[in-house]
Amino acid sequence: MSRETMDRLVGSVVREVSPDEYVVLLFSGQELRVKFYDNRIAVSEREVVDTARLYAVKSGRHALVGAEDMSDHGIESAARDLRAAIESSPEVRRPPLPPPSKYDHNGDFDGGAVDADAVSIVEAGISSALSSGARRVAGVLELGLVDVSIRTSSGVDQADRRSYALLNVRAFVDDDASGQGVSVSTTPRRLDPHRAGSSAAEIARIASKPCRIEPGEYDVILAPISAADLMQHVGAAASAYSVSSGFSFLEGRLGSRVAPEWLSVVDHGQIVDGVGSRTFDDEGVPTRTNPIIGNGVLRTYLHNTVTAAEFGSTTTGNAGLVEPGPWNLEVSPGDSSPEEMIREVRRGIMVTSNWYTRFQNYRIGDYSTLPRDASPVIEGGEVKCSARGIRVSSNVPRDLENIVMASKERQWIKWWEVEIPVLTPYIMVRNMGVTSAF
Amino acid sequence: MDASLHDLADIAVDSALRLGADYADARVRSDWGHRVTLRNGSPDPPASFSSMGIGVRVLVGRSMAFGSTNRLDARSVEELVGSLVRIAGSASRIGGVEGLSREDPSIATWRAAESRRLEDVDPRELLEGARSMDSAATSAGAEIVGRWISMHLSVEEKYLRTSDGSRITSRVPRIFAFALLTARDGSRVMQRTVEIGGSGGWELVSGMDFPGRISRESKDLVEVLRKAEPEDLSDVKSVIVGPEISGIMAHESIGHPFEADRILGREAAQAGGSYVGRDGLGTRVGGPEAFVSDDPTIPGSYGYYEYDEEGVPARRKRLMVAGTVNEFLHDRETARVFGVHSNGSARSSEYSREPIPRMSNTFVEPGDRTLEELMEEAGRALLLESYMEWNIDDKRENQRYVGLKAYLVEGGRPGKLVLNPVLEVTSQRLWSSVVARGKVVEFSPGTCGKGEPMQGVPVWFGGPHMLIKGISLGRR
Numbered sequence A: 001m002s003r004e005t006m007d008r009l010v011g012s013v014v015r016e017v018s019p020d021e022y023v024v025l026l027f028s029g030q031e032l033r034v035k036f037y038d039n040r041i042a043v044s045e046r047e048v049v050d051t052a053r054l055y056a057v058k059s060g061r062h063a064l065v066g067a068e069d070m071s072d073h074g075i076e077s078a079a080r081d082l083r084a085a086i087e088s089s090p091e092v093r094r095p096p097l098p099p100p101s102k103y104d105h106n107g108d109f110d111g112g113a114v115d116a117d118a119v120s121i122v123e124a125g126i127s128s129a130l131s132s133g134a135r136r137v138a139g140v141l142e143l144g145l146v147d148v149s150i151r152t153s154s155g156v157d158q159a160d161r162r163s164y165a166l167l168n169v170r171a172f173v174d175d176d177a178s179g180q181g182v183s184v185s186t187t188p189r190r191l192d193p194h195r196a197g198s199s200a201a202e203i204a205r206i207a208s209k210p211c212r213i214e215p216g217e218y219d220v221i222l223a224p225i226s227a228a229d230l231m232q233h234v235g236a237a238a239s240a241y242s243v244s245s246g247f248s249f250l251e252g253r254l255g256s257r258v259a260p261e262w263l264s265v266v267d268h269g270q271i272v273d274g275v276g277s278r279t280f281d282d283e284g285v286p287t288r289t290n291p292i293i294g295n296g297v298l299r300t301y302l303h304n305t306v307t308a309a310e311f312g313s314t315t316t317g318n319a320g321l322v323e324p325g326p327w328n329l330e331v332s333p334g335d336s337s338p339e340e341m342i343r344e345v346r347r348g349i350m351v352t353s354n355w356y357t358r359f360q361n362y363r364i365g366d367y368s369t370l371p372r373d374a375s376p377v378i379e380g381g382e383v384k385c386s387a388r389g390i391r392v393s394s395n396v397p398r399d400l401e402n403i404v405m406a407s408k409e410r411q412w413i414k415w416w417e418v419e420i421p422v423l424t425p426y427i428m429v430r431n432m433g434v435t436s437a438f
Numbered sequence B: 001m002d003a004s005l006h007d008l009a010d011i012a013v014d015s016a017l018r019l020g021a022d023y024a025d026a027r028v029r030s031d032w033g034h035r036v037t038l039r040n041g042s043p044d045p046p047a048s049f050s051s052m053g054i055g056v057r058v059l060v061g062r063s064m065a066f067g068s069t070n071r072l073d074a075r076s077v078e079e080l081v082g083s084l085v086r087i088a089g090s091a092s093r094i095g096g097v098e099g100l101s102r103e104d105p106s107i108a109t110w111r112a113a114e115s116r117r118l119e120d121v122d123p124r125e126l127l128e129g130a131r132s133m134d135s136a137a138t139s140a141g142a143e144i145v146g147r148w149i150s151m152h153l154s155v156e157e158k159y160l161r162t163s164d165g166s167r168i169t170s171r172v173p174r175i176f177a178f179a180l181l182t183a184r185d186g187s188r189v190m191q192r193t194v195e196i197g198g199s200g201g202w203e204l205v206s207g208m209d210f211p212g213r214i215s216r217e218s219k220d221l222v223e224v225l226r227k228a229e230p231e232d233l234s235d236v237k238s239v240i241v242g243p244e245i246s247g248i249m250a251h252e253s254i255g256h257p258f259e260a261d262r263i264l265g266r267e268a269a270q271a272g273g274s275y276v277g278r279d280g281l282g283t284r285v286g287g288p289e290a291f292v293s294d295d296p297t298i299p300g301s302y303g304y305y306e307y308d309e310e311g312v313p314a315r316r317k318r319l320m321v322a323g324t325v326n327e328f329l330h331d332r333e334t335a336r337v338f339g340v341h342s343n344g345s346a347r348s349s350e351y352s353r354e355p356i357p358r359m360s361n362t363f364v365e366p367g368d369r370t371l372e373e374l375m376e377e378a379g380r381a382l383l384l385e386s387y388m389e390w391n392i393d394d395k396r397e398n399q400r401y402v403g404l405k406a407y408l409v410e411g412g413r414p415g416k417l418v419l420n421p422v423l424e425v426t427s428q429r430l431w432s433s434v435v436a437r438g439k440v441v442e443f444s445p446g447t448c449g450k451g452e453p454m455q456g457v458p459v460w461f462g463g464p465h466m467l468i469k470g471i472s473l474g475r476r
Helices: A002-017 A072-088 A118-131 A193-207 A224-237 A240-245 A305-311 A338-343 A396-401 B003-018 B074-090 B123-138 B204-208 B210-227 B243-258 B260-264 B332-338 B371-378 B427-432
Strands: A021-037 A040-058 A061-067 A136-152 A157-174 A177-185 A216-222 A265-268 A289-294 A328-331 A347-351 A353-361 A366-372 A376-379 A382-387 A390-395 A403-415 A418-436 B023-039 B047-060 B063-069 B107-111 B144-162 B167-185 B188-199 B238-241 B292-294 B317-321 B361-364 B381-384 B387-392 B398-403 B406-410 B413-417 B421-426 B434-437 B442-450 B455-463 B466-469
Touching: A002 A021, A002 A040, A002 A072, A002 A136, A021 A118, A040 A072, A040 A118, A040 B074, A061 A072, A072 B047, A072 B123, A118 A136, A118 A157, A118 A193, A157 A193, A157 A403, A177 A193, A177 A224, A177 A403, A193 A382, A216 A224, A216 A338, A224 A240, A224 A265, A224 A289, A224 A328, A224 A353, A224 A366, A224 A396, A224 A403, A224 A418, A240 A305, A338 A403, A338 A418, A353 B188, A366 B387, A366 B398, A390 A396, A396 A403, A418 B421, B003 B023, B003 B047, B003 B074, B003 B144, B023 B123, B047 B074, B063 B074, B123 B144, B123 B167, B123 B210, B144 B210, B167 B204, B167 B210, B188 B204, B188 B210, B188 B387, B188 B442, B188 B455, B204 B210, B210 B413, B238 B243, B238 B371, B243 B260, B243 B292, B243 B317, B243 B361, B243 B387, B243 B398, B243 B427, B243 B442, B243 B455, B260 B332, B371 B381, B371 B434, B371 B466, B381 B398, B381 B421, B421 B427, B427 B434
Parallel strands: A040 B063, A061 B047, A216 A347, A328 A418, B107 B167, B238 B381, B361 B455
Antiparallel strands: A021 A040, A021 A136, A040 A061, A136 A157, A157 A177, A216 A418, A265 A289, A265 A328, A347 A376, A353 A366, A353 B387, A366 A390, A376 A382, A390 A418, A403 A418, B023 B047, B023 B144, B047 B063, B144 B167, B167 B188, B238 B466, B292 B317, B292 B361, B381 B406, B387 B398, B398 B421, B406 B413, B434 B466, B442 B455
């Protein structure tokens, strides 16, 4: 199906546009989702979708079309849209599309991902949470397959198959005491619904001992779900498109120390259990591993060929036909356990999950975010209670500089609030601002 | 949309019933759009998109299944329906759906008013629109060092069929503009996001005055950059919030927690719950001046619709009346649980997303004051006209707005500009402290996020100037 559809897409673009250059990307996806709450299934969902992206350049003018109708009529219509958009586009200079290269496929793929027994996985997550003390359990399971293929006028002709399995569980021991567990893999066989469910309930039990804390500066341990949120913003800010658009707090800091020397944040085009993995980017360049922060120093922005030309650099294999971006982020581990990190805190909190991160200023990096579920309050190295009603108000560049510890243990995170997959340890940040409306 | 595609929705529903479903609905939907973006005056490639597909929902016993495909032939649709009935059956041992509320079927065709179809607009006109905004920003001062400006046109066409007799055909064109402006003076950097949008044809553009709005916003940003200073606000206990902020407050702390699926816990793992309980109708969350409505039927609004995604006629919902919880936002599934009729709040963002209770155009109802009267009444106060950072917790209690254009009000007049004031307040405290409202309601567009996978739907939020007394302020 995909190859035949690709032939029709390319043929239509060539006939309709007669382009000097083109890129055609085709995504064929299947997903099985189960959403649950109150220990019951709310809805089971199945999605089958083919999506194409058509990009072409003609006489210095370029345009991009996204299309989901793969009928002959739909493809012809998309090609006409592409021609019309090109004709209306001003002339721009852009580098030529890159030629084919050597592609190494990491075969981390499970073709049976969407055939797994989804209901049993959900039941395992729910029952583990219930047996660990939860009263109500909610969440979602997503199992998917996506075939990606690319053909370009420069001779790239490649295909890639990927699978993913994502489980998010939120357990409640009462209306105001919840905890979250996440399991992420490229195959449902490596999902751990038992651990996701039980850890969600264990966190929820901590939340059942609420307390208020005074606003001020605290040492904060970000558990993996929250550390991943912080780091996804670092990854997004590393996109050269973000930098040139005024969206990045990393602007002007290439080559500068931005984090402690032991800390690295690396983007991987392909990595085992990295559910954002791809063999090639949207320009047909092989993906690779790029250290964004290496030993504390900002090493590179993430580029496609267009932003690379703007910055006098070379592509990093992170296209996006318009915006380059990260595939899978890995944060280097530390040498402590979470328990050792807690013992190091004289006055602080742990943020087990958070949501609604919003920036006052993307360029400066001022933001606030809301801890969710349990936020253990730590005094003298011991957990006392769970802070309720707090908000973290801080600045990402300052947070990066103030990271002082990380755990050996790491976890893959991707869920509703964290769109870029991140493999991260617990990290401890000194002197984060904490406020409250209560 | 080709009328023959309607047949696919009919095939899906008939096939589901034949296979044993107790209820089924299907929507064939096409979306088309075109977007231009300027980065500091340089165009990104113009981008068009189009999608067409079918979303089908089946209820088997207590088990609901939803599925979608863009393979639009009878065989693919029947295969999809077959798989949905099977997965609904396999999930039945822990299916949690009580059923749907009984509603009168609707047969209707509706469309947002349009004189000039967006598909007929030359993309060069759109680019010129973006360029006029870019020029307006640059002419506001050399301090405007960053401009990221985009304009979008989109058209949504739909045919809905339900197994209990509804057949609805609809068309909504929409226009949306977005700007992120960055101003710099030495080491001081400030940013402002501007959004403008509505439903209708190209004729909307002249009334929206994109360049005029960007010019005003850019000048305001430069003025704040040059003049705003930190201020001790510890003795300021009154705030007048402008329409942009009263609107986002209504959306975040009344609209969302009044969504019935959140109240039931259906969004507990994602967009969160609510501070309102299942038995919350009739309870007080605000004072006698607190009035909030949601109304999809406002002509030209960004959240406009006449029938919802389940065929239920749209109508205004008065969510909070004089501080009392008056009505929740329901789809047919939540209405059944609450033993009421749906009030037409089911929406989905695209053919591949299930319908769930959503807001449309949520606003604080107008009062009887002028801004001058509110400032007279406020005493020493902060006039908070715009914001950048905002957020709220997952039960919709603890919210915060960091002001951008904010004046200290003394003697009934706005005085000096205040740098980065912070209003951080609970929903109950906020709505209990509203003492007066202005006469003039203004709206802002936004894309409201909820559901899993994420569904962004177009909404307006709005309100008048609103005087809030007896609360504390801080600063960043």
